[in-house]
Amino acid sequence: MNGVTITGVGAYAPAGILTNEDLEKLVDTSDEWIVQRTGMKRRHIAGPKEATSDLAFPAALAALDAAGRTPGDIECLIVATATPDYLFPATACLVGARLGIPGVAAFDVSIGCSGFVYALTTASALIRSGVYGRILVIGAETLSKIVDYTDRKTCVLFGDGAGAVMLERSEEDCFLGSDLGAEGSDPSVLYLPGGGSRSPLNRALNGKAENGRVNSTATGAEDGQMNSTATERLGYIQMQGQAVFKFAVQQMAGSVQAALAKAGLTVADVDFVVPHQANKRIVDATMKMLQLPLDKCITNIDEYGNTSSASIPLALADSVRAGQVKNGNVVVFVAFGAGLSWGAVVWRWRGAPVGEARAAAPAGAAQA
Numbered sequence: 001m002n003g004v005t006i007t008g009v010g011a012y013a014p015a016g017i018l019t020n021e022d023l024e025k026l027v028d029t030s031d032e033w034i035v036q037r038t039g040m041k042r043r044h045i046a047g048p049k050e051a052t053s054d055l056a057f058p059a060a061l062a063a064l065d066a067a068g069r070t071p072g073d074i075e076c077l078i079v080a081t082a083t084p085d086y087l088f089p090a091t092a093c094l095v096g097a098r099l100g101i102p103g104v105a106a107f108d109v110s111i112g113c114s115g116f117v118y119a120l121t122t123a124s125a126l127i128r129s130g131v132y133g134r135i136l137v138i139g140a141e142t143l144s145k146i147v148d149y150t151d152r153k154t155c156v157l158f159g160d161g162a163g164a165v166m167l168e169r170s171e172e173d174c175f176l177g178s179d180l181g182a183e184g185s186d187p188s189v190l191y192l193p194g195g196g197s198r199s200p201l202n203r204a205l206n207g208k209a210e211n212g213r214v215n216s217t218a219t220g221a222e223d224g225q226m227n228s229t230a231t232e233r234l235g236y237i238q239m240q241g242q243a244v245f246k247f248a249v250q251q252m253a254g255s256v257q258a259a260l261a262k263a264g265l266t267v268a269d270v271d272f273v274v275p276h277q278a279n280k281r282i283v284d285a286t287m288k289m290l291q292l293p294l295d296k297c298i299t300n301i302d303e304y305g306n307t308s309s310a311s312i313p314l315a316l317a318d319s320v321r322a323g324q325v326k327n328g329n330v331v332v333f334v335a336f337g338a339g340l341s342w343g344a345v346v347w348r349w350r351g352a353p354v355g356e357a358r359a360a361a362p363a364g365a366a367q368a
Contacts (some may be wrong), residue, residue, distance in 0.1 A: 002058040003173030004127040008067025008166040011317035012059040012357040016045035027152040039280025043159030043305035055162035056140035062355030063164035072097040075132040077106040078308035080115030110335025115309030124175040138164040139309035148236035159305035163313020176346040177263030194234030251342040253289040259344035275310035276335035277301040327351035
C-alpha cells in the first residue's frame with residue numbers, strides 16, 4: 001500500500017469585509033448578540049463578479065507553490081463546494097482550465113460543509129490505492145451569493161473563501177483513519193430550495209412561486225422528501241438552527257471517536273482538532289464532549305465566519321502560519337453539513353508549508 005502526505009497548503013479570502021456592525025444596519029441584531037452566539041466578528045465577501053472558481057484558483061496556486069510544484073504536476077483535481085459556479089460543468093473543470101491542465105481528471109464533491117473531509121478521504125484513497133500520485137484538493141465557497149440578508153438567523157453566519165492542500169504519494173502514510181456518514185431523511189433541516197430537479201427555477205415551480213417564494217408542500221414534495229411547511233425564498237440557505245446544533249455536536253464528537261478508533265488511537269493521542277468553523281458554541285460543545293481542552297482546538301471563526309467546505313483548510317493554513325500545528329502532530333479534521341452529513345480524518349502532520357496567495361482577476365461568465 002502506498003502512503004500519502006500533504007506537501008503544501010494554500011488559502012485565499014476575498015478583499016470584501018462584512019462586519020457585525022455592517023449587519024446591524026441590515027437586520028435586527030447587534031455585535032454583542034452575534035459574538036455571544038457564534039463567535040464571529042467579520043466575514044470575507046466575494047465581489048459581484050467573483051465566483052467560487054475565482055477564489056479556488058489563487059488558493060490552488062498558493063498550495064502548489066508551497067509544495068514546490070507546478071500545475072503540470074497535478075494528476076487529479078478535486079473541488080469541494082456547495083456553491084459551484086454552475087450546476088454543471090464541475091467547478092473543478094473550470095479551475096483546471098485556469099491552471100492550464102487540459103485532460104487532467106477533475107470533479108466536484110457536493111456534501112455541504114462536510115465537503116473538504118469527504119474530498120480529503122477520497123483523494124487519499126486514490127493515492128493510497130495507486131490510481132494517482134499527486135492530487136490537489138480545494139475547498140471553496142461563495143456562500144454570500146446564497147445568503148438571505150433579510151434573515152437574521154442565517155445572514156450573520158456565512159462568509160466566502162478557499163483553501164487547498166497538495167497531496168502526494170509518500171513512503172510514510174500520514175492518513176491514519178477516516179469516518180464518513182450521512183442521513184438524508186429530512187433535507188429541509190439544512191438546504192437550498194430551488195434550482196434542482198425537485199423545484200427547477202426555469203419552470204417557476206409550475207406557477208406556484210410568488211415573489212420568489214414557494215411553499216414547500218406545493219412543489220411535488222408529497223412523497224415525504226421535504227418536510228418543511230414554511231414559505232421559503234428560493235435560492236437562499238434555509239436552516240433549522242436548533243436541530244442543526246444538536247446534530248452537529250453529537251455527530252462531530254462521534255465521528256472523531258470513530259476515526260480515532262480506526263486509526264488505533266484515542267483522544268489522548270490528539271494534538272489538535274481542526275473543526276468545521278460553523279459556530280463557536282458548536283465547536284466548544286464538541287470539544288467538551290470529547291473531553292479535550294480548548295487549546296487543542298484550531299479556530300479562526302472570528303475572522304471568516306462559516307465558509308463551509310473552505311473552513312477547515314482556511315483554519316489549517318492559519319494554524320500552520322502561526323506555528324501551532326507542528327511536524328509530527330496528530331491532527332483531526334472534522335465536519336458536519338447538509339445532507340445531513342458528517343466526517344472526520346485523522347492525519348499525521350509532516351510540516352508542509354503555506355504558500356502566499358495572490359488575487360487573480362475573475363474569469364468571467366460563460367458566453368451565451
